[in-house]
C-alpha cells in the first residue's frame with residue numbers, strides 16, 4: 001500500500017495568535033517545525049472574516065514553506081484573486097458560511113457547477129492542482145469530475161462524529177466515494193475531524209493519497225510539542241498503510 005501523505009493544517013496556530021492580536025505563536029515558524037517533523041505539506045484556509053490566517057501569512061508561508069502549500073478557499077471573487085496570486089501549488093475549494101465554527105459540510109458542486117469549473121480552470125491555468133471538498137456522496141464525486149477538478153477531498157466529519165453503531169456505514173460511504181472518484185480519474189484526499197484515535201480506517205481507504213489534519217495536531221502539540229505531535233500522527237498513518 002502506498003504511503004498516504006500527511007498535510008498539516010496550521011489555521012489554529014493563527015487562531016491562538018489572533019486571540020491576542022500578537023505576533024506569537026507564529027504559524028509560519030510552526031509550519032516549518034511541521035515540515036522538519038516530516039509533514040508532507042502545509043494547508044491553510046484564508047477565511048472572509050480573517051479569524052485565523054491573515055493575507056500576510058499566506059505570503060510568508062509561500063516564501064518559507066518547502067513542501068507543497070495547499071490553500072483552501074471559497075469560490076468568491078476576492079478569494080479566487082488572492083489564490084491566483086498566492087503561488088500555492090494546491091487549492092481546495094470549500095464552502096464558507098460566516099456563522100460556522102469550522103467548515104461544516106462539503107461544497108455543493110452540482111449547484112455551483114459552472115463556478116467550480118471556472119475557478120478550477122483559472123487555478124489550473126496557473127499550474128495549480130485543484131480539489132473540491134465534498135461530502136462522501138456519489139453525486140458530488142461525479143459533479144467534481146464534471147467541473148474539471150483533478151482531486152476531491154472527502155469531508156470525514158460525519159465519520160469522525162458518528163456513534164459506534166453508524167461508523168462502519170460512514171466508512172462505507174467514504175469507500176464508495178473513493179472507488180467512484182478513482183474510476184472517474186480523480187485523485188482522492190480526505191480530512192476533517194481526524195485524530196490519533198480515528199485516523200487508521202481512513203488512512204486505509206482505497207486510492208487515498210493525502211490527509212489534511214489540523215485541529216487534533218495543534219491541540220496535541222500543546223501537550224507534547226509540535227515535533228512529537230506530527231511524528232506520532234505520521235507513524236499512525238504509516239502503521240495503517242503497512
Ligand code: PXP
Nearest residue numbers: 103133191192193212213214215
Ligand atoms: N480539510 C478541510 C477542507 C478543512 O476545511 C479542514 C478544517 O479547516 C480540514 C481538512 C482539517 O480539519 P481538522 O482541523 O478538523 O483536522
